[in-house]
Structure formats: structure tokens, C-alpha cells
Amino acid sequence: MKNQLQIALIPLKYKLVTGSILLSFFLIISCDRPVCESDNDIFNTYDPNTKIYKDELVKQLKLVDNDQLRYWLKSYDDNDGIESIYFYIQGDNLCAILHLTMIHWDKLERVREKKGGDRRGAEFTKLTFDIYQDSLKTEFIYKNYDSLID
DSSP, X not given: OHHHHHHHHHHHHHHHHHHHHHHHXXXXXXXXXXXXXXXXXXXXXXXXXXXXXXXXXXXXXXXXXXXXXXXXXXXXXXXXTEEEEEEEEEETTEEEEEEEEOSOOTTOHHHHHTTTTTTTTOEEESOEEEEEEXXXXXEEEEEEOSEEEO
């Protein structure tokens, strides 16, 4: 009787293991940002920290519904003491990289401490920033965000 019970439980055991593996895979995949490809020549040609790229991003941001935008942490950068964070920005037909200059680190102290390492790929909701633009440069300056989805 014991052997029959063990034999009967074997398929159930494999179903549970297979189900757990599939669920884990689904959860990992569902947390990633959606794949997007830009058809914007400027975004595809220039570096995100160049003025031409940033000017184009300002132009595109004026055309989109901000409520449709989503942001994922791409990387941290420290260029001669000027710290910045790069975010993937997507939504409403926009697919680009946002280069944020960091003047303060409110709510992002851990990102700064870890140089983005343990939050890379995390989604930030309702990311807000100021835009400073003149003939010499365009800058996006971090203000705040609502929550972090890790």
C-alpha cells in the first residue's frame, strides 16, 4: 500500500515542481520592462547625454500623456563629481533613455550608496523632474517619485 501511494504521488510532485518553475519564470519575466524599439532617428543615433538627444526628448515629452509614461532604472553615473541616473522611459509611443542630473537624493539614498546596483531594472512610478533648457545645454533634474516596484 505504501509503495502504491508513493507511486501515485510522483506525478503530483512533478506537477508541483513544474508549476513552481513556471510561476517563478512568469514572475521574473513580468517584472521586466516591456521591450520597445524607437523609430526616432535622433534617439537611435545620439547618446542620451547629448544636447540634441535631450532637446528631442523635451519635444517628445510635450506630445505624450505623462500618465502613460513608465520609468525603469538603467544605471548610475558619476562624471567628475556630477552624479546622474539613467532611466528607460516608455509609453504613449515613446521609447527613450532619460538622463537625470541629481542635485538631491531624496528617497534615492540607497540607489546612490549602491551606485544603482541593487535597483537596476526597478520601475519607478510617477517620476518627476524639472527641465532646464538654454542654447548651450538641456538638463533634466530629479525631483521625486511616488513608489518603487522592485
